[in-house]
Amino acid sequence: MAKRAGRTMKLSISLDERDVALLKKRAKQVSGGNVSAAIAQMLHAAREWEGRVSLAAWLGEGREEPSQEVVDAVRAEWRAPSRRAKRRKKAA
Numbered sequence: 001m002a003k004r005a006g007r008t009m010k011l012s013i014s015l016d017e018r019d020v021a022l023l024k025k026r027a028k029q030v031s032g033g034n035v036s037a038a039i040a041q042m043l044h045a046a047r048e049w050e051g052r053v054s055l056a057a058w059l060g061e062g063r064e065e066p067s068q069e070v071v072d073a074v075r076a077e078w079r080a081p082s083r084r085a086k087r088r089k090k091a092a
Contacts, residue, residue: 008036 015023023035031037066074 023038024033026042027033027035027038030041
């Protein structure tokens, strides 16, 4: 790959014609036709997705699935009628 000015690199790839058409359509929608910008936007979304996957794995590490009793208790709490705050009388 050739070096380019700044932080960018030139990349040569082969894609199916339908994928190229979709990429160009996406580029028109998000960046006025700039294919490189459209690819950068898709990579940004992929990085976010990978971060979410990593976070979900980290949050679930070492934890067992909740028991059916816990699940039922949470559902019952969600479904319970809400308690309304008592209204105070205005001071005279």
